[in-house]
Amino acid sequence: xxxxxxxxxxxxxxxxxxxxxxxxxxxxxxxxxxxxxxxxxxxxxxxxxxxxxxxxxxxxxxxxxxxxxxxxxxxxxxxxxxxxxxxxxxxxxxxxxxxxxxxxxxxxxxxxxxxxxxxxxxxxxxxxxxxxxxxxxxxxxxxxxxxxxxxxxxxxxxxxxxxxxxxxxxxxxxxxxxxxxxxxxxxxxxxxxxxxxxxxxxxxxxxxxxxxxxxxxxxxxxxxxxxxxxxxxxxxxxxxxxxxxxxxxxxxxxxxxxxxxxxxxxxxxxxxxxxxxxxxxxxxxxxxxxxxxxxxxxxxxxxxxxxxxxxxxxxxxxxxxxxxxxxxxxxxxxxxx
Amino acid sequence: xxxxxxxxxxxxxxxxxxxxxxxxxxxxxxxxxxxxxxxxxxxxxxxxxxxxxxxxxxxxxxxxxxxxxxxxxxxxxxxxxxxxxxxxxxxxxxxxxxxxxxxxxxxxxxxxxxxxxxxxxxxxxxxxxxxxxxxxxxxxxxxxxxxxxxxxxxxxxxxxxxxxxxxxxxxxxxxxxxxxxxxxxxxxxxxxxxxxxxxxxxxxxxxxxxxxxxxxxxxxxxxxxxxxxxxxxxxxxxxxxxxxxxxxxxxxxxxxxxxxxxxxxxxxxxxxxxxxxxxxxxxxxxxxxxxxxxxxxxxxxxxxxxxxxxxxxxxxxxxxxxxxxxxxxxxxxxxxx
DNA sequence: ACGCCGGACTTTATCGATAAAGTAGGCGCC
DNA sequence: GGCGCCTACTTTATCGATAAAGTCCGGCGT
Numbered sequence: 042x043x044x045x046x047x048x049x050x051x052x053x054x055x056x057x058x059x060x061x062x063x064x065x066x067x068x069x070x071x072x073x074x075x076x077x078x079x080x081x082x083x084x085x086x087x088x089x090x091x092x093x094x095x096x097x098x099x100x101x102x103x104x105x106x107x108x109x110x111x112x113x114x115x116x117x118x119x120x121x122x123x124x125x126x127x128x129x130x131x132x133x134x135x136x137x138x139x140x141x142x143x144x145x146x147x148x149x150x151x152x153x154x155x156x157x158x159x160x161x162x163x164x165x166x167x168x169x170x171x172x173x174x175x176x177x178x179x180x181x182x183x184x185x186x187x188x189x190x191x192x193x194x195x196x197x198x199x200x201x202x203x204x205x206x207x208x209x210x211x212x213x214x215x216x217x218x219x220x221x222x223x224x225x226x227x228x229x230x231x232x233x234x235x236x237x238x239x240x241x242x243x244x245x246x247x248x249x250x251x252x253x254x255x256x257x258x259x260x261x262x263x264x265x266x267x268x269x270x271x272x273x274x275x276x277x278x279x280x281x282x283x284x285x286x287x288x289x290x291x292x293x294x295x296x297x298x299x300x301x302x303x304x305x306x307x308x309x310x311x312x313x314x315x316x317x318x319x320x321x322x323x324x325x326x327x328x329x330x331x332x333x334x335x336x337x338x339x340x341x342x343x344x345x346x347x348x349x350x351x352x353x354x355x356x357x358x359x360x361x362x363x364x365x366x367x368x369x370x371x372x373x374x375x376x377x378x
Numbered sequence: 379x380x381x382x383x384x385x386x387x388x389x390x391x392x393x394x395x396x397x398x399x400x401x402x403x404x405x406x407x408x409x410x411x412x413x414x415x416x417x418x419x420x421x422x423x424x425x426x427x428x429x430x431x432x433x434x435x436x437x438x439x440x441x442x443x444x445x446x447x448x449x450x451x452x453x454x455x456x457x458x459x460x461x462x463x464x465x466x467x468x469x470x471x472x473x474x475x476x477x478x479x480x481x482x483x484x485x486x487x488x489x490x491x492x493x494x495x496x497x498x499x500x501x502x503x504x505x506x507x508x509x510x511x512x513x514x515x516x517x518x519x520x521x522x523x524x525x526x527x528x529x530x531x532x533x534x535x536x537x538x539x540x541x542x543x544x545x546x547x548x549x550x551x552x553x554x555x556x557x558x559x560x561x562x563x564x565x566x567x568x569x570x571x572x573x574x575x576x577x578x579x580x581x582x583x584x585x586x587x588x589x590x591x592x593x594x595x596x597x598x599x600x601x602x603x604x605x606x607x608x609x610x611x612x613x614x615x616x617x618x619x620x621x622x623x624x625x626x627x628x629x630x631x632x633x634x635x636x637x638x639x640x641x642x643x644x645x646x647x648x649x650x651x652x653x654x655x656x657x658x659x660x661x662x663x664x665x666x667x668x669x670x671x672x673x674x675x676x677x678x679x680x681x682x683x684x685x686x687x688x689x690x691x692x693x694x695x696x697x698x699x700x701x702x703x704x705x706x707x708x709x710x711x712x713x714x715x
Numbered sequence: 716a717c718g719c720c721g722g723a724c725t726t727t728a729t730c731g732a733t734a735a736a737g738t739a740g741g742c743g744c745c
Numbered sequence: 746g747g748c749g750c751c752t753a754c755t756t757t758a759t760c761g762a763t764a765a766a767g768t769c770c771g772g773c774g775t
Contacts, residue, residue: 055754056754062754070753074753096761099760
């Protein structure tokens with residue numbers, strides 16, 4: 042039903058290829074013909090058929106994004122800026138949520154491969170690297186974001202998680218906390234790295250660590266943060282500062298602290314990670330480590346585009362963004378008893 | 379580079395069409411051949427080329443979603459459930475953010491049409507219906523969500539905004555507010571409907587209205603909510619309850635109230651709309667009108683799929699979800715001076 | 716014994732574009 | 746004046762699948 046090149050070609054008495062060349066600004070066309078074609082295109086509101094084009098060029102002009110949870114503001118932010126970056130170059134963005142489920146994620150990656158996306162950007166919930174090997178076999182470029190895998194030499198855009206752990210811990214100590222606890226995230230690079238940074242920093246200062254691991258995963262971070270904090274509150278000695286794996290879990294932790302009748306930050310200071318958009322509006326505005334979620338999306342987009350543009354496979358690149366402490370009330374201005 | 383039907387056909391000494399038929403469970407194939415083909419497909423990890431298939435069937439198995447802002451938790455939630463619903467039927471989801479900009483949105487819709495998505499789901503920022511007419515010309519089914527257009531007979535999934543305005547206003551009155559103000563959203567159906575419901579309800583009770591309109595649009599709702607609330611606070615008489623167009627603006631409004639030294643809900647009660655995921659974690663947990671964002675995404679998906687499945691154009695359908703008051707601290711338990 | 720039917724495939728045409736190779740005419744140059 | 750080259754096209758092949766029509770063969774009914 043939509044207008045095809047063939048229709049324009051017939052109307053103008055030229056060949057289809059001429060139309061195609063005009064569309065792609067081929068040098069091979071006379072000025073008069075070019076104008077006639079362009080006019081007719083405008084009149085008929087012609088739009089090229091991307092699926093046909095994709096079939097012959099092998100380019101779909103689409104990039105796939107797989108995230109654990111679109112509702113998590115961190116990933117939403119990444120998606121938004123990634124999309125913006127791709128759009129500038131005429132690329133579309135196909136999005137899927139894995140719900141932190143490796144099986145679902147694998148399915149979704151396969152769907153994207155079947156759709157022949159030109160590249161995949163993924164914040165993965167995989168526990169092994171098999172899925173990435175499959176992507177490599179297909180020769181589809183991919184970019185890991187936020188979470189990386191040891192033993193996988195892949196392009197990555199994210200933050201230095203150990204540094205995050207260090208910054209958060211040091212910040213808590215700088216506001217006077219002496220018993221700094223950690224609510225630890227899942228067994229992936231982010232969880233492990235942030236924990237390692239926390240641990241190393243405490244060791245350097247000769248302080249003991251106190252760690253609870255979240256039960257569930259990211260999608261319901263606030264619930265597991267709540268549970269984890271309750272465990273910490275019943276510990277002896279009770280911590281006076283908590284570094285939470287991410288902002289949702291920090292939100293849950295704060296709720297647990299407040300509901301138990303304690304004060305934030307006076308009794309327990311709290312810092313999260315991700316610096317989610319609404320952190321400043323929380324019951325107690327939440328201190329956090331900013332991960333540049335927007336910039337991350339943008340950089341991932343640029344990297345993906347450069348991988349697509351490379352005619353020969355290029356060596357993987359790693360881009361690390363600088364994490365920054367964003368102090369707010371949940372750690373500042375403590376009055377101690 | 380990936381495996382094609384042709385490869386399998388050659389290996390097995392049958393024709394390409396036989397492979398194609400096995401893949402689509404055509405009845406026309408003998409059991410033994412079927413098994414041989416299936417085995418070989420598995421061995422080679424064959425995946426059909428969706429772009430080639432799309433070219434001949436005219437179906438891309440993709441749906442497009444256009445929202446004003448992916449980071450807005452309401453739309454993120456919609457996107458997540460829409461995606462889940464489509465995935466069940468093997469459909470992919472192409473997402474774009476318009477940033478509340480009608481021009482950008484139009485561009486994005488055109489991109490999606492060029493990509494030949496099978497349907498478009500859109501929370502539109504258009505001021506006219508021209509763009510929808512274009513979609514109709516292309517014979518691409520579309521579903522409006524959240525925001526509708528008078529004079530446009532299109533499928534719609536959303537909420538009764540007048541009812542929302544009524545419920546919110548009545549709720550504020552039920553907790554004792556006598557000077558109920560409204561921070562009004564943009565000039566689109568949601569803003570207009572919620573305002574109309576508010577207005578009608580006040581009139582019925584013989585109370586005066588007090589309205590400020592947000593300057594900027596949804597993407598930065600919290601900032602404009604803050605500004606609007608400052609205007610209201612300097613009014614005489616000062617309102618003792620505010621119904622905010624949506625949750626982000628309510629968050630901004632609360633910040634304005636608290637920063638001016640007043641209390642929520644004691645001095646000013648606040649209710650928002652959307653019941654965004656983190657509403658309960660806010661400085662004062664925010665009362666809101668739930669719009670079933672998840673259900674909305676799901677229903678929009680079902681509706682889109684049914685439109686795609688219809689061989690002949692079907693009359694547009696409207697699905698309204700029931701809004702519900704979710705009372706929290708920002709309105710409950712007021713102690714008046 | 717013959718025709719017909721239906722199961723199991725194969726052949727041919729097509730979807731809407733692009734890539735690569737081919738061609739016709741005009742013009743300059745020796 | 747003929748050769749070659751450039752410009753502005755056109756022709757042909759192809760991308761990876763599906764749709765529709767065609768073919769071959771064995772069995773069955775009468």
